[in-house]
Amino acid sequence: MRQRPRLALVPGEPAGIGPELVVRAAQRSWGADLVVYGDRATLLHAAEAIGQPLRLISPNDPSAAGPGALAHVEIPLTVRAAFGQPEPRNARATIGSLETAAGACLQGLCDGIVTGPVHKAAINDGGIPYTGTTELLAAQAGCEVVMMLANDIVRVALATTHLPLREVADAITADSLERTLRILHAALYHDFGIEAPRIAVLGLNPHAGEDGHLGREELDIVIPLLDGLRGEGWQLIGPLPADTAFLPSKLRGFDAVLAMYHDQGLPVLKYSGFEHAVNLTLGLPYPRVAVDHGTALELAGRGVADPSSLFAAIDTCTRLARNRLHAGT
Structure with missing residues (x-):
């Protein structure tokens, strides 16, 4: 049993502020090991845009990541993301990041999931019926939430x-x-x-x-x-x-x-x-904590987005995951 929680981190809409907030999170040390599920090129582009270092390493040993580095599972986009311009053709990758990260929690590979903001219209315009991440994760886990x-x-x-x-x-x-x-x-x-x-x-x-x-x-x-x-x-x-x-x-x-x-x-x-x-x-079999803000498309790539909610989400999910690990549930 892991003593230190391992959290799946999902940036959300690739054209929004989610990727750069993940880059901000990579600059700090946390009480959990983070594994980001998303498109490598998008994350590196966000890091370059806001002038922060980022190395993406193998997810096999997320504890090896230090400030400026994150363990990473590749979920490739269909087309390159442009700041502030949601692309419906990337809807499948956005949903895939959520489902793959949540699947890792269901398999015991991760102990909780932290999710960034998604763009509902872009997902639905991409041909995927979507009402919200809460409903998606509940359906995947087969439970009421x-x-x-x-x-x-x-x-x-x-x-x-x-x-x-x-x-x-x-x-x-x-x-x-x-x-x-x-x-x-x-x-x-x-x-x-x-x-x-x-x-x-x-x-x-x-x-x-x-x-x-x-x-x-x-x-x-x-x-x-x-x-x-x-x-x-x-x-x-x-x-x-x-x-x-x-x-x-x-x-x-x-x-x-x-x-x-x-x-x-x-x-x-x-x-x-x-x-x-x-x-x-x-009600999920694992802790799920999300930011309480939207994609802020107008701020994407400018380096001015406030990471406070994401940082609070990571801290909260770490605490909940640690409680479950210590309780053996």
Whole structure:
């Protein structure tokens, strides 16, 4: 069993800032060995553009890499990447990098995966149906997952993700909410090492339904479910009105917040620390942490992109992978 985690690192969209952020990461020492899955020419071109050294070495011994070097698995592009210009013909390579890196985790070759931003339109225009990396990795692993974003201030998990607002209420059922809470609770316990997780659950409606006057979802679905899980010894707070749940005095009493829909919880998280926020996929057989920003095509190749989110993602994935290794899971 490895004592030091080995992480797969995927740059994402080759025309965006992902490759140069990977180059920035190569200049530092980390608590894990990194293996980058991507196109060699793209990575070297990014390094040249931002004036940073980069050597790509064999993935057989990633611990041999030092500052300025990365272990590398080649996933060649179909056509050369140009900064700021996504190319649909490279969609297969973008998806292939994700699938190959995740496959290495499933095979035990890597202990976690850190992913850069992808360009959804370029992938779909390349003829590959794609809704998101979270969904892709869940399908590959054959498991149900939960999306959670986190920074140094708050962890926010989502009961529903990318749905039109008018579909959210119908998507929240007792079964789906229980699955989400069980995945979240298990991740806080096993991955984050929190022995008795305290989870705040937001109401769907304003004022958490106001005793049924502003909607019955809390009375009919949320409260009975929370009461049942409390009977198992869980520490669940709520349902809480979303407009006051994120007050600093309240957040100190929670280990995570479960929001009912995307824009209920994530604006607060991003306002409180966007640069250091990361996106986690809970429920996979391995830790997956992604940056919480887009491809920033307009910045690609200029050397001005902020690597803070990628660095936070590597640190977070290292910590989670180490916890799993030490627990023998």
